[in-house]
Amino acid sequence: MNAQTLCCVPLEQRSPLARALPIAAVIAFGISVLPLLSWYARRVSDGSDEPLGVIALVVALFMLATSTRYGKRDRIGIFPGRLLVSAALLSFIQFGGVLHYPLLIGLLAIAAIAFSVKMPRGKAGTIALLVLSLPLVASLDFYAGYPLRLIAAEITTFLLKLGGIPVEKSGVMLIDGDRLVGIDPPCAGIRMLWTSSFVAAVLAARMRLSWLRTLALLAVALACVIVGNGVRAAIVFFPESGRVEWPDWAHPGAGLLVHGAVLLAVFGFAGRLNEAGNRWSLKPWWQGPRNIAKVSVGILLVGAGLFLTSLVRHRPAPGSAATWPTMLDGVSLLPQPLSPMEQSFARSFPGEIAKFRWGDAEVIMRRSHQATRMMHPSSDCLRAAGYETHSEAVFRDADGQLWGASLALRDGKRWLVHERYVSENGDACTDASAWYWQAMLHPDAGPWTATTVIRPSTRSSDFSR
Incomplete structure (x- = not known):
């Protein structure tokens, strides 16, 4: 009897070894994902x-728990051989130090579940929910935030010009005469993208859509979010540019209105897919001993490639230690020791980190020679330290330089945080996502220095000295 088909055989008809194999496979897989959990x-x-x-995790588990009502054919089972191979690969990747990005390991673990677990029809939607259960928002902000803002700026410019308003686009900035309106990081539409994808995944699982139809529904959700975010940016351009005066609730109100329209479109398309029947279903190409062997070999080759890649990861050239400035805006920068937590972070950071006292403010400088996720926005660290953060409009200082701005709150106190990322040739970005893509597309422009200024204040304009 093939071990891959054990899940389809009643438990009482299996030999003692066959009954123990699925349990051993589940235990092995559980051990392999302990660091991930x-x-x-x-x-x-x-x-x-x-x-x-x-x-998303709770909803995915609920979908699995209620799946048995459709009959015995739809009950959950496992393929022990596949699960053991997946457990071995995940153990090799994690305990062998092959891959150091937990989010990617989480995606591999979910792929292993999809490959090794027999689920009811609608499996694609459940797997999509498991993907959404990962902590994705901060990473999406970092990697996808700037491209989504660029697209939103293009759509907004098109719509405004179509309405007779002569605006010009510069990156993610809209120039309206002498007024500058920025499409800031919160305007990337990441949260609208997550919620729309979540609704699409729930509908796909509930309607038991095939893999292809689930992917089609998620693609439509993405397209609706992109268009909707451009429309929302065009609407809020008017109060942000000062052309009209709206009450404070109008800005979030416009976002909710567009978000609702996007969700209605997702619901409508899901209904059309549900009416289309199963004619788009994909054949289970992974079944059969020969195909299983091919997939297993492919997984091992991917793992070997990741291992080799980890051996040749780029590091800064020897002798490239940073020389930090001694003045900022005419005021001396006094070097300060890094805290134990900062020292721990600096040991894995692909570059150098320094901290300074600047009057009543603290200045943190990070220098990197490559595009890296570890050059994340300061708001990520502040939230992890217990601060509540709120994004502010892009700030222009007395020298005309643009800074990203945010407000941090904790224990009734307020801090203003200004941040900018500057390349060796002077090109500057105001947020981490924009910097990352500039560094990826122009790797020879480095090294890059991120300067973060944190000072107690009650006024967002109180920056220049």
């Missing part, structure tokens, strides 16, 4: 990311 618990509770994934 520890990381997940820390990430969803330390405030560095929004805990939206917990909602």
Whole structure:
């Protein structure tokens, strides 16, 4: 009897060894994901990311728990051989130090579940919910925030010009005469993208859509979010540019209105897919001993490639230690020792970190020779330290330089945080996502220096000295 088909055989008809194999496979897989579960618990509770994934996880588990009502054919089972191969690969990746990005390991673990667990029809939607259960928002902000803002700026410019308003676009900035309106990081539409994808995944699982139709629904959700975010940016351009005066609730109100329209479109398209029947279903190409062997070899080759890649990861050239400035805006920078937590972070950071006292403010400088996720926005660290953060409009200082701005709150006190990322040739970005893509597209422009200024204040304009 093939071990891959054990899940389809009643338990009482199996030999003692065959009955023990699925249990051993589950235990092995559980051990292989223990470091991942520890990381997940820390990430969803330390405030560095929004805990939206917990909602998706609960819904995915509920979908699985209620799946048996459709009959015995739809009950959950496992393929022990596949699960053992997946456990071995995940153990090799984690305990062997092949891959150092827990989020990617989490995606591999979910792929292993999809490959090794027999689920009811609608499996694609459940797997999508498991992907959304990962702490994705901060990473999406970092990697996808700037491209989504660029697209929103293009759509907004098109719509405004179509309405007879002569605006010009410069990156993610809209120039309206002498007024500058920025499409800031919160305007990237990341949260609208997550909620729309979540609704699409729930509908796909509930309607038991095939893999292809689930992917089609998620693609439509993405397209609706992109268009909707551009429309929302065009609407809020008017109060932000001073052309009209709206009450404070109008800005979030416009966002909710567009968000509702996007969700209605997702519901409508899901209904059309549900009416289309199963004609788009994909054949289970992974079944059969020969195909299983091919997939297993492919997984091992991917793991070997990741291992080789980890051996040749780029590091700063020897002798490239940073020379830090001694003045900022005419005021001396007094070097300060890094805290134990900062020292721990600096040991894994692909570059150099320094901290200074600047009057009543604290200045942190990070210098990197490569595009890296570890050059994250300061708001991530502040939230992990227990601060409540709010994004502010892009700030222009007395020298005409643009800075990203945010407000940090804790224990009734307020801090203004200004941040900018500057390349060796002087090109500057006001947020981490924009910097990352500039560094990826122009790797020879480095090294890059991120300067973060944190000072107690009650006025967002109180920056220049």
